[in-house]
Every structure is written in C-alpha cells, then in structure tokens.
Amino acid sequence: MRNVNIIRNVFIPIGNNELQLVDIHFDETIHSIEKRLPESVAWSEIAAPEQRASFIQKVSARLKAVQAPEIDGQFLVLMPGAIDPHVHFNTPGFEFREDFDHASLAALWGGVTTIIDMPCTSLPPVTSLPNMRRKLQALQNRAYCDYAFWGGISGTDFSDGQRLKQNMKELVEAGVMGFKAYLISGMEKFTDLNAGQMKQAAEWIKDLNVPLAVHAEDKELVVTRRGQFQAQGQNDWQAYCSARDIEAEARAVSLMASIVRQTGAAVHIVHLSSKRGLEIVQNARNNDLPMTAETCPHYLYFTQQDFKRPQIRNYLKTAPPVKFAEDRDALWQGLADGSLLFVTTDHAGCDPKTEKVSENFWQVYGGIPGVEHRVPFLFSEGFLKGRLTLEQCVNLLSTNAAHFFKFKNKGSLARGKDADFALIDLWHGWTVKADAMHSKGKYTPFEGVEFKAQVIKTFLRGVLAVNRDENYQTTTPIGKFVPRN
Numbered sequence: 001m002r003n004v005n006i007i008r009n010v011f012i013p014i015g016n017n018e019l020q021l022v023d024i025h026f027d028e029t030i031h032s033i034e035k036r037l038p039e040s041v042a043w044s045e046i047a048a049p050e051q052r053a054s055f056i057q058k059v060s061a062r063l064k065a066v067q068a069p070e071i072d073g074q075f076l077v078l079m080p081g082a083i084d085p086h087v088h089f090n091t092p093g094f095e096f097r098e099d100f101d102h103a104s105l106a107a108l109w110g111g112v113t114t115i116i117d118m119p120c121t122s123l124p125p126v127t128s129l130p131n132m133r134r135k136l137q138a139l140q141n142r143a144y145c146d147y148a149f150w151g152g153i154s155g156t157d158f159s160d161g162q163r164l165k166q167n168m169k170e171l172v173e174a175g176v177m178g179f180k181a182y183l184i185s186g187m188e189k190f191t192d193l194n195a196g197q198m199k200q201a202a203e204w205i206k207d208l209n210v211p212l213a214v215h216a217e218d219k220e221l222v223v224t225r226r227g228q229f230q231a232q233g234q235n236d237w238q239a240y241c242s243a244r245d246i247e248a249e250a251r252a253v254s255l256m257a258s259i260v261r262q263t264g265a266a267v268h269i270v271h272l273s274s275k276r277g278l279e280i281v282q283n284a285r286n287n288d289l290p291m292t293a294e295t296c297p298h299y300l301y302f303t304q305q306d307f308k309r310p311q312i313r314n315y316l317k318t319a320p321p322v323k324f325a326e327d328r329d330a331l332w333q334g335l336a337d338g339s340l341l342f343v344t345t346d347h348a349g350c351d352p353k354t355e356k357v358s359e360n361f362w363q364v365y366g367g368i369p370g371v372e373h374r375v376p377f378l379f380s381e382g383f384l385k386g387r388l389t390l391e392q393c394v395n396l397l398s399t400n401a402a403h404f405f406k407f408k409n410k411g412s413l414a415r416g417k418d419a420d421f422a423l424i425d426l427w428h429g430w431t432v433k434a435d436a437m438h439s440k441g442k443y444t445p446f447e448g449v450e451f452k453a454q455v456i457k458t459f460l461r462g463v464l465a466v467n468r469d470e471n472y473q474t475t476t477p478i479g480k481f482v483p484r485n
Contacts, residue, residue: 003069004031005462010073010423012413013390017043019077021059026419028462033413036063043390049427071464073423076456079394080412081113081420082375083401085177086213086270086294086344088367089115089147092138093123098349098440103371104144104479106438108465110372111397111422111455113145114410114482116177119152120190121348127152127190129170136481143479145460146420148405150213151176153201155191165204175483177405178211178268183252184219192219195255202265210484211266211292211404216252216277217244217320226362235360237307241321249320250276257284260291269293271346273320275330282339292404294342295331297377298322298368302445314356316445317366318346332387335396341404343378343396345370349441356443369439373446379426379453406485419462422455430454438473 004027011019012033018040025031037059046052056075084107091100107115119126126132126149135149151171157164168179181201185192193201198214205212222243229239253269257280260267272278272293284291302322307313316322334340348367350356355365375397382388388396402411409418429452434442458466465474 003027006070007073007078007421008070009036009063009075010078011041011075012078013394014040016389016391019043019390021075024078024413024421026462028419029409030413030415030417030419032415052427074456077390077424077426078413079111079422079424080398080417081410081422081458081460082111082397083114083116083407083410084112084345084347084371084374085116085342085401085405086118087115087347087371088118088121089347090121091142092135094121097351097355098347098369100139100142101144101477102438102440103347103349103369104142104147104477105473106369106372107145108458108460109438109455109468109473111375111424111458112371113420113422113458113460114147114407115145115371116148116150116405119150119180120182120185120187123189125152125154125190126150126171126176127154127157128167129174132171132174132176139481141477144465144474144477145479146482147479148482148484149176150178150180152190153179153181153193154189155185155193155197158193158197158200161200168204168208172208172210172484175481176210177484178213179205180213180215180270182215183255184215184217184222198256199259199263202259202263202267206263206265211268213268213270214256215271215319216249216256216269218248218251218255221248221251230362235362237313237317237361240317240361241304241307244320246274246276246323246327249274250280253277253280257281257289257291260284260289264290266290266292268341271296271299271318271320271344272331272340273299273327274323275327278330278334278339282334285339292341293339294344295334295340296344296346297370297374298445299331300328300343301377301381303328306445312445312447314358314361314364315352315368315443315447317361317364318368319366332382335382336388336392341400343374345374347371347439349439352441352443368445369437369441370444372437372439373432373444373451375422375424375455376430376451376453377446379424380429380451384426384452407482408485410482419459421457421459423457424453425456426453428454
C-alpha cells in the first residue's frame with residue numbers, strides 16, 4: 001500500500017450547480033472526503049474569475065493547515081475520472097491509424113481514466129474468447145488508462161448459430177460489457193446483421209443480461225442511394241449526407257425499438273445524430289422499454305453547414321453524418337432531460353495525410369479522434385453555456401456509464417472507490433490545436449475552437465498520470481482490464 005496522499009482545496013459537485021470545498025485522502029482508493037467549509041458553495045458565487053479570487057481570499061484565513069504529503073487542488077473542480085464507453089483504439093489490428101499507446105495517453109490528457117473499446121476495429125475482432133485473449137495479450141504494458149471491451153456480433157458469425165451463441169456466453173463470462181452490432185457496415189471482417197439476425201441476437205443477449213449496442217442506419221436506403229449517386233458521378237459531401245440522411249437513421253432506430261418490444265432485450269443506440277431518432281428512443285422509454293442512446297460532441301456542435309468549410313470538411317466525416325440545427329438542439333435537450341444516457345466520442349483516428357485528403361468524399365475515411373476533447377467540450381458548451389448543470393455534466397461524462405456498465409469502483413467520489421480524478425479549470429479556456437493532440441492521428445474538426453474549460457490533472461488509481469501545468473505525462477502504462485461485474 002502506498003502512503004496516503006491529500007488533494008486539498010478542491011470543489012466537488014454535490015447536486016445541480018452546488019459545490020463543496022473538500023480535501024480528499026487517498027492512495028489507490030479514496031479513504032475519506034473531508035469538508036474544508038461546513039457550508040456548500042453555489043456556482044454563481046464563484047463563476048467569474050474575480051469572484052473565485054475573492055472567495056479564495058476570504059476563506060483562506062478560515063482553512064486549517066493540513067499535513068503533507070499533499071497536492072494543491074488550487075480551488076479547482078474535481079470530478080470522478082471520466083468514462084468513455086465508445087472508442088476505437090485499434091490494437092491489435094489497424095494500428096497505422098491509432099493504437100492503445102497513443103489513444104490511452106490522449107484519454108488521460110482529456111480527463112478520461114476508463115474506456116470501453118469497440119470489437120470491430122481489432123484484428124481479429126472480439127467475437128470469440130480466443131480473439132479476446134489475443135487482444136488482452138496485445139495490450140500488455142501498452143494501456144495508460146483502464147479499459148474494458150465490447151464483444152462483437154458479425155453477420156458472418158450466423159453461419160454457425162450454435163457456435164455464435166456459445167461465443168457470446170463465453171465472452172460475457174470473460175467480462176465484456178455487452179455486444180456491438182451493425183445494421184450497415186463497411187468492414188470486411190465485421191459485417192452487418194439483417195433484421196432477422198438482429199432479432200435473434202437480441203433474444204440471446206436478453207438471456208445474457210447485457211446490452212446490445214447498435215449502429216443504426218438503414219442499409220437498403222443507404223446502399224441504394226449511394227449507388228445512384230455514384231452512378232451519376234456525385235461524389236461530394238452533399239451526396240454522402242443525402243445517402244445517410246435522417247430517414248436512414250429513423251428507420252433503423254424504429255426497427256430496433258420494435259425488436260426491443262418483441263424481445264425485451266436492452267438495446268443501446270450508439271452515436272445518435274437526429275431529432276427523429278431521439279424521439280423514437282424517447283417514445284420507447286416512455287413505454288418502459290429498455291432502450292437507451294448516446295450522442296457525441298460533433299453532433300452537438302456541427303451541422304451540415306460546416307461541410308462548406310473546406311479546411312475541416314473531410315475531418316468532419318463520420319457515419320452517421322452530422323445533421324441540422326434542430327437536430328443539434330434536440331440532442332442537447334435530450335441530454336438535459338435524461339433521454340440520452342452518455343456523451344461518448346466514437347474516437348476513431350486515422351492518418352489524415354493519406355486518409356482524409358481525397359476529393360471524392362466517398363473515399364474519405366470516416367472518423368474523428370475525440371477522446372482528448374470530450375470532457376472540456378461538455379463543460380464548455382454544456383455547463384458554462386447554461387445547457388446543463390454541473391451535476392448533469394459529471395453524470396454524462398462518468399457516473400451514468402459507471403452505473404450502466406456496473407463499474408462498481410468507478411464513476412463517483414466516495415470512500416472505497418478507485419482514486420480516479422480529473423481536476424478541471426472552469427475559469428480559463430484554451431484553443432484546440434491538432435498539433436498538440438496526443439492521439440496518433442493529429443486532426444480535428446474542432447481546430448481553432450476555444451473551449452472555456454480544461455483538464456489540468458488526471459489521476460488513475462491514485463497515480464498522477466498527467467499534469468498540464470507542468471507538461472507532465474506518465475511514462476508507465478498502468479492501465480488495467482476492468483471486466484463487467
């Protein structure tokens with residue numbers, strides 16, 4: 001056991017926009033949380049830099065000295081380490097695009113201490129226990145943050161239904177968080193499922209008591225339109241977005257709602273992009289169906305108008321594509337009212353010099369490396385712009401995912417929990433620059449955007465992993481595999 005440390009003078013969120021000034025005693029886990037002041041502090045009392053400075057001056061005389069070893073929390077906000085439940089870190093496999101070494105370190109710079117890696121961008125994909133074991137072996141001494149896995153269900157697996165069912169059972173016993181499947185996929189090694197296969201997968205997953213995460217776009221619509229556009233020589237972003245439009249998402253989400261209704265399986269819609277898709281999820285939830293959804297920062301910030309900007313056009317390509325202002329606004333409302341469970345990144349990087357340069361938009365790689373930007377983005381665009389409370393931001397970044405995926409030691413600041421912390425400065429902003437990113441692919445559609453919040457320090461199980469003030473990052477990859485409980 002290491003010596004017990006103290007991080008002193010930090011504000012922790014305690015509900016809505018209320019904070020408590022505390023010291024936290026910890027080693028690998030949290031030992032205690034001690035109030036520095038008996039009364040709570042409303043955000044409105046310290047929101048402006050001059051208000052915060054005045055508050056510090058007034059209370060300093062009241063604060064008793066604490067004993068070393070201690071870490072100065074600088075009267076910043078401390079949140080539980082963020083959890084990103086949807087990333088593609090590509091090890092082993094497509095490591096020319098991204099790898100665990102770079103991406104897990106980028107996660108720590110973004111206040112993220114735990115990620116859940118998707119099964120489809122590993123080679124081999126995580127569709128069986130032997131494949132999962134190969135992945136675990138490949139990650140030895142390469143992960144800087146803690147990690148968990150989604151298992152995968154590929155359309156090709158249905159050639160042997162009994163083997164598929166057994167693979168799923170073995171993966172759940174080995175600790176995967178759930179299963180990912182696509183209604184449309186462009187991957188040779190991880191193909192999409194048709195409606196009948198998706199229903200069968202849901203029935204099996206219901207018995208395993210884990211969620212089914214679905215990429216929801218209607219394949220028939222997308223493929224038919226894409227073929228028509230390409231035959232006509234329409235290779236621009238407008239054709240791409242028209243092929244993968246709101247209707248394509250809405251049809252697929254409706255199909256999944258029907259499957260939930262028929263099977264009772266828990267279905268989670270990943271990277272939801274539209275108001276209509278959200279309304280279908282809301283209707284299912286209002287009828288007590290176990291259907292959930294997430295969205296991503298790019299859907300909360302950009303619209304298709306931004307494709308007119310050539311400097312970020314190719315960097316903004318994802319599937320599904322970003323939609324329109326009313327969709328963006330509806331997604332923010334969905335976060336505020338609880339209809340959307342998380343904000344994830346769908347982190348998927350590439351080599352921008354080779355895969356983000358084509359003038360044929362169909363050929364541009366679709367993916368954004370966002371794990372480093374999600375936490376400051378949500379505090380900046382959500383909390384500081386009044387769209388979300390401080391408590392909601394923490395829930396959307398950490399606590400909800402910990403509850404949903406049953407991370408018993410993650411997601412909250414409480415005695416006995418892992419000492420995973422992110423120290424957040426909500427008073428000083430910074431400008432996003434691709435060349436300062438820590439992921440392998442250094443590009444982002446957020447280039448030049450100012451975030452009004454930044455991650456200053458990140459601790460993983462009590463170890464100071466990054467410190468922006470001193471431009472420090474750990475050289476020891478101490479990330480651990482975290483199986484589903």
